[in-house]
Amino acid sequence: MKKLADRIRKADSLILSTHRQCDGDGLGAEMALFHALRAAGRKSSLINVDSTPRKYRFLEPDRWIQYFENNQELPTSVDLTLIFDTNDERLLEPLFSALKGRSKMTAFVDHHPVLNKGPHPSAESWIDIKAASTGEMAYRLIKELNLPITRDVARCLYTSITFDTQLYRFVRNSPVSHRIAAEMIEIGIDTEDIHRHLFGNQTVQKMAFLARALGQIEYFADGKLAVLKLKDSDLFHYNLEPDESRDVIDMLMNIETLEAAALFREDGNNQYKLSLRSKGQIEVLSVAENIGGGGHVHAAGAFITGKYQQVKDRVVNDLIALLEDTKRTGT
Numbered sequence: 001m002k003k004l005a006d007r008i009r010k011a012d013s014l015i016l017s018t019h020r021q022c023d024g025d026g027l028g029a030e031m032a033l034f035h036a037l038r039a040a041g042r043k044s045s046l047i048n049v050d051s052t053p054r055k056y057r058f059l060e061p062d063r064w065i066q067y068f069e070n071n072q073e074l075p076t077s078v079d080l081t082l083i084f085d086t087n088d089e090r091l092l093e094p095l096f097s098a099l100k101g102r103s104k105m106t107a108f109v110d111h112h113p114v115l116n117k118g119p120h121p122s123a124e125s126w127i128d129i130k131a132a133s134t135g136e137m138a139y140r141l142i143k144e145l146n147l148p149i150t151r152d153v154a155r156c157l158y159t160s161i162t163f164d165t166q167l168y169r170f171v172r173n174s175p176v177s178h179r180i181a182a183e184m185i186e187i188g189i190d191t192e193d194i195h196r197h198l199f200g201n202q203t204v205q206k207m208a209f210l211a212r213a214l215g216q217i218e219y220f221a222d223g224k225l226a227v228l229k230l231k232d233s234d235l236f237h238y239n240l241e242p243d244e245s246r247d248v249i250d251m252l253m254n255i256e257t258l259e260a261a262a263l264f265r266e267d268g269n270n271q272y273k274l275s276l277r278s279k280g281q282i283e284v285l286s287v288a289e290n291i292g293g294g295g296h297v298h299a300a301g302a303f304i305t306g307k308y309q310q311v312k313d314r315v316v317n318d319l320i321a322l323l324e325d326t327k328r329t330g331t
């Protein structure tokens, strides 16, 4: 981390980015560092692959972020590119390739495990899988660099941490998330406003969509596994952004008996975004990695192509095998 902070200190030109279909964590982290540098009189550029989901509009991302899908103009030379909340360059394409040859150094700042079967992050990267959020890592960089924590910075860091810990449910049994949150609250931010934007953002259409979708959950392994498919036509019919399906899997995991859940979001003909969640001893990361995806031990995903029945059977069989394994070993 100190080495990376030193590189940020020495860089004259900086690009900050995060994975496509960004979430509150990556967005909050890149914007926090951007505002902190700005408050210290330093310039950096926020360039994301695609547009920001609407629930994050309160951070005014469109005012500060260049979206590569709309504007492919890049600086000819950049000293350092920092990529938050992923260490998988594929999640930044086509931006990542476009930056090759222009960016002298690229470093990932991330809390996901490096994939066994994926591209490896550059040696300059800082990966800390103990961090509950990337926001926590951005906070540490900002402190190390002695940058000011203004209200804008505090709002972004608080958003990042609150989103990724799902309102402090998943803090990896560490007090760090709460400690940083407390410091941000003391700076004077409206936390309830942030919570409302992040978690109180359901629309009437979304409720109608949920009413339809939740009636179609399939259960396996004596109710320990739930599988749900969200149809492209339903998302379209209820006028939902893909981002609005993100919390559905977390709703499933609130079912007490559940050990694991799989959600298939249909993105096109035979194209699916698979999300996996699990609790306790069941680790779903390997299931995601087997089909070209990645993520965390208990929260992983993949983009897959194939007939629904086939991809579903494969994932369900893998998950049932995992559930049976833990039963057998008694762990």
Ligand SMILES: [Mn+2]
Pocket (backbone or CB within 6 Å): 025, 026, 085, 111, 133, 134, 164
């Ligand atoms: Mn994250």
